[in-house]
Amino acid sequence: MKVTLLGTGDATGTPLIGCECPTCMDAHRGGKSRRLRFSVLVESDKGKVLIDTGPDLRQQMLENNIVHVDGVIWTHGHYDHYTGFAEFHRVQSNVDVYGITETLDYILDYLYFLKPIRHDVLMYEPFELIGLTFTLFEVKHPPVKKAVGVMICERNKKVVITSDAQKDIPPRSLELIQQPDLLVVDAIVPPTIKVKKHMNSVEAMALAKEIEAKEIVMTHLSHYFKPHDEESKILPLGYDGMVFHI
Template sequence: MRITLLGTGDAIGTPKIGCTCPACTDARKGGKSQRLRFSILVESSEGRILIDTSPDLRQQFLRQKISCTDGTCVDGVIWTHGHYDHYSGFGEFYRVQHKVDVYGIPETLDYINQFVYFLKPRYHYVKLYEPFELIGLEFTLFQVNHPPVDIPTGVVIREGDTKVVVTGDTNKDIPKVSLDLMKDPDLLIADAIVPPRIHIKKHMNSEEAMELARELNAKEVVLTHLSHFFRPHDIESMFLPLGYDGQVFEFQG
């Protein structure tokens, strides 16, 4: 299993339009502070799955040199929730791949369908906490807490004894049934939108994300959905496991 962080930025990305803070300045110079919006590519020997479809999806596919065979670039898309920075790039499949298989809970898919129905995706409704198989991997959606979204989700990915957990967008108030499912991951990909000195009701800050990693007994943690409020990446990453665009994790199943 191979996991690529296609985009590690928050809803506005870094650099933020019109901002000259240190992180945005570093991003404009081409540093790792440059962050496209959130998407994750999951690959196995049998295919590719996207978790969320960033507004920057076209740029991400071109940057990673993702090829398409017989009109197929990915074997499916999993949507975690209906915020625009997590689904609006789906339109980048227009005239590239038709009838994309998309997966998510009914509330998420029905909401997103209002905006992407013209692309005619093939909808697959998924139940919370019930595993389903794609590209030879097992996926499970679990509920997190990301107000005002009614039922935002995270994703557990399994291959053999390997377990990867994606928190999705969430604050620290994750239901216990979800925390039990998330326990003991080999890799925790955790929402951490801001540094410790800042608190946002909808997301975890980096301190809360690291606390969650300890509580879950995560072997490795990488922070994502990062804002420009962090110091430039090369400085901040000396103290925190910040993700960066194009970062790859590989596991033997």
């Protein structure tokens, strides 16, 4: 399978409006610190699935030449993870959307003017799409009551995407996501900045070690990291348009 990080930014994106820090200035100059909001594209030889649809989706579809998707999976009902879905409007109708019931209820209430085809999925129950097996697993991301990460398997290959998550991943999820070939992990800030809803970069590295991830890439990154070219010498930071062949 092929995994593309369409957007590696946090809810504000980088540059942050009005900010002149070195990272935002690098982003303004077109450096890899420029981060659109969260979306991941998963592809097989049978099709394309989007994990979340951030508000920058139109731009991401144009930049990555995405003209059709075979499904959308939503991890939770935060603005930066679903509002770009309306970018499909008049481009593609009858989109198949997947998620746990609480998430679909919330998002489809907001997107009431669109008519996607709804598929309610239970956590820990695998389902097939584009020849790949997807499993939603519980993560903690308060104040969201129920949020999920996504595990994607193809034969003996495994990709785990935490989406937005605190470090205390529930035991049942930890058991499921052991030894992934690739871990795409929420690491919103360096440990010098305090946040509760997400992992910082140290916690993300600890999770990767705990589950024995073969490869790790950090996403949902804020402007609190140093400019990408500098910080990525030390940390496995993702960047927009980064591709993995698993």
